[in-house]
Amino acid sequence: MQTPLDAIHERLGATMTSFAGWQMPLRYGSETTEHLAVRRAAGLFDLSHMGEIAVTGPDAGAALDYALTGQISAVPPGRARYTMICAEDGGVLDDLVVYRQGKQEFLVIANASNTATVFGALTDRAAGYDAAVVDATQDYALIAVQGPAAAGILAPLAQLDPADPQLPELGAMKYYAGAFGTVAGREAWVARTGYTGEDGFEVYTRPQDAEHVWTALTAGGSGAGLVPAGLAARDTLRLEAGMPLYGNELGPDVTPFEAGLGRVVKFDKPGEFVGREALAARASAGPSRHLAGLTIESRRIARHGYPVLADGRTCGTVTSGAPSPTLGVPIAMAYLDRPPASLAGAVLAVGIRGEAVPADLTDLPFYSRRR
Amino acid sequence: MSVPAELHYTPEHEWVSVEGTSASVGITDYAAQQLGDVVYVSLPSLGATVTAGEPCGEVESVKSVSDLYSPVDGEVTEVNTELEDDPSLVNAEPYTAGWMFRVRVAQDGNGDAALPTDLLSAAEYEELTKSAG
Numbered sequence: 001m002q003t004p005l006d007a008i009h010e011r012l013g014a015t016m017t018s019f020a021g022w023q024m025p026l027r028y029g030s031e032t033t034e035h036l037a038v039r040r041a042a043g044l045f046d047l048s049h050m051g052e053i054a055v056t057g058p059d060a061g062a063a064l065d066y067a068l069t070g071q072i073s074a075v076p077p078g079r080a081r082y083t084m085i086c087a088e089d090g091g092v093l094d095d096l097v098v099y100r101q102g103k104q105e106f107l108v109i110a111n112a113s114n115t116a117t118v119f120g121a122l123t124d125r126a127a128g129y130d131a132a133v134v135d136a137t138q139d140y141a142l143i144a145v146q147g148p149a150a151a152g153i154l155a156p157l158a159q160l161d162p163a164d165p166q167l168p169e170l171g172a173m174k175y176y177a178g179a180f181g182t183v184a185g186r187e188a189w190v191a192r193t194g195y196t197g198e199d200g201f202e203v204y205t206r207p208q209d210a211e212h213v214w215t216a217l218t219a220g221g222s223g224a225g226l227v228p229a230g231l232a233a234r235d236t237l238r239l240e241a242g243m244p245l246y247g248n249e250l251g252p253d254v255t256p257f258e259a260g261l262g263r264v265v266k267f268d269k270p271g272e273f274v275g276r277e278a279l280a281a282r283a284s285a286g287p288s289r290h291l292a293g294l295t296i297e298s299r300r301i302a303r304h305g306y307p308v309l310a311d312g313r314t315c316g317t318v319t320s321g322a323p324s325p326t327l328g329v330p331i332a333m334a335y336l337d338r339p340p341a342s343l344a345g346a347v348l349a350v351g352i353r354g355e356a357v358p359a360d361l362t363d364l365p366f367y368s369r370r371r
Numbered sequence: 372m373s374v375p376a377e378l379h380y381t382p383e384h385e386w387v388s389v390e391g392t393s394a395s396v397g398i399t400d401y402a403a404q405q406l407g408d409v410v411y412v413s414l415p416s417l418g419a420t421v422t423a424g425e426p427c428g429e430v431e432s433v434k435s436v437s438d439l440y441s442p443v444d445g446e447v448t449e450v451n452t453e454l455e456d457d458p459s460l461v462n463a464e465p466y467t468a469g470w471m472f473r474v475r476v477a478q479d480g481n482g483d484a485a486l487p488t489d490l491l492s493a494a495e496y497e498e499l500t501k502s503a504g
Contacts, residue, residue: 032408101379232407232434299411301431322412322433
């Protein structure tokens with residue numbers, strides 16, 4: 001499938017890649033340059049492959065409380081929540097952002113590779129509730145503006161709902177908030193969310209408006225250093241920010257506790273939810289694996305699946321690895337079979353194609369923006 | 372994308388430049404663009420014997436790691452140590468500052484460098500990259 005911005009990517013000479021059935025821009029030029037632009041100014045991303053699932057109706061909040069790990073019914077309209085959908089055995093089916101767009105209207109954002117799974121699970125789990133579940137992925141294009149300059153670039157182009165006097169100006173919008181409005185005159189849901197570790201916004205528009213919005217943002221942002229950025233930069237940005245990627249740090253064989261994200265499981269919410277029993281057992285037993293951060297003492301990259309060695313013996317597996325443009329060294333996240341603190345004093349390495357390359361444990365995230 | 376006319380090429384996207392019996396080797400502009408930003412290059416050792424079509428090193432980019440194949444037979448006489456500190460030269464100047472290693476190749480009956488017969492011309496290589504999309 002092509003996103004509504006495909007012609008623009010071609011015009012920009014993007015290197016395209018196939019991802020979850022979508023043709024997506026991997027990079028436009030140098031992914032390192034794109035990464036640094038997001039850290040220092042701003043980047044423009046086409047994320048139209050992401051899944052949008054609308055859950056609406058009088059019981060929509062209650063249905064999501066049952067279906068997901070978070071207490072979604074407690075999210076006020078105009079706010080967003082990072083949450084997960086788990087299987088009965090506590091394994092993660094996907095990590096999600098849920099926007100509450102109105103009293104009875106929620107928009108669930110799924111990873112592209114999991115949209116069908118999440119839609120199917122939500123449909124099943126909402127069956128007993130007065131709520132409609134609709135896969136609205138084809139109704140949206142998603143354009144993200146990420147970086148310290150994002151608010152300044154988007155503000156002159158954005159008009160949040162003038163009928164709602166409660167809404168702040170764009171620059172005063174809280175992180176993990178969202179509002180209906182217009183961008184470059186086109187209807188949009190504008191949210192202060194992202195996956196880069198920077199301030200930024202995600203603009204959900206109609207597909208037919210995507211080119212217009214992209215072009216307006218490009219024109220408005222070029223003076224501020226905005227550049228188009230591809231999925232390669234998005235991956236290194238999220239890795240520096242210590243954010244998990246489904247398929248790497250998250251999967252059906254992992255509970256939120258292994259990923260260090262047990263906080264997304266709200267045991268004290270009213271009512272039952274899918275996976276509660278298994279997750280409660282995992283919460284009391286402690287995680288079976290531990291997500292840790294590594295820096296590599298080489299230019300070589302510790303990639304997904306490479307073994308982590310403590311004093312020459314395997315103690316874990318790399319889940320994600322890349323050069324860190326911000327730190328100037330390769331970084332990696334890995335699951336270890338013991339708590340990182342117990343490895344103090346051990347000689348750590350990553351097995352990179354047969355060679356033990358020295359590595360050091362480090363706290364996650366690798367990078368935090370100054371607030 | 373540039374494909375200098377005077378060079379020889381391989382289907383694995385190496386280029387070869389020959390002066391006397393010294394063959395300089397690198398990867399093509401097309402390959403560098405496909406790989407993305409190169410972050411690490413592992414080169415054969417000085418004095419090592421390399422064989423045409425056999426892996427003799429690695430080129431690692433942000434997203435992938437690929438074998439580097441020798442396009443010729445011979446002995447490695449020089450490697451580009453600049454790439455240790457600045458592997459991005461492979462992206463910036465793949466045919467000049469981004470060269471990787473030099474090989475002394477055998478002479479043929481006429482005293483010229485004996486090159487594998489299946490090396491591609493610039494036109495043939497350009498055709499190959501076009502059909503690859």
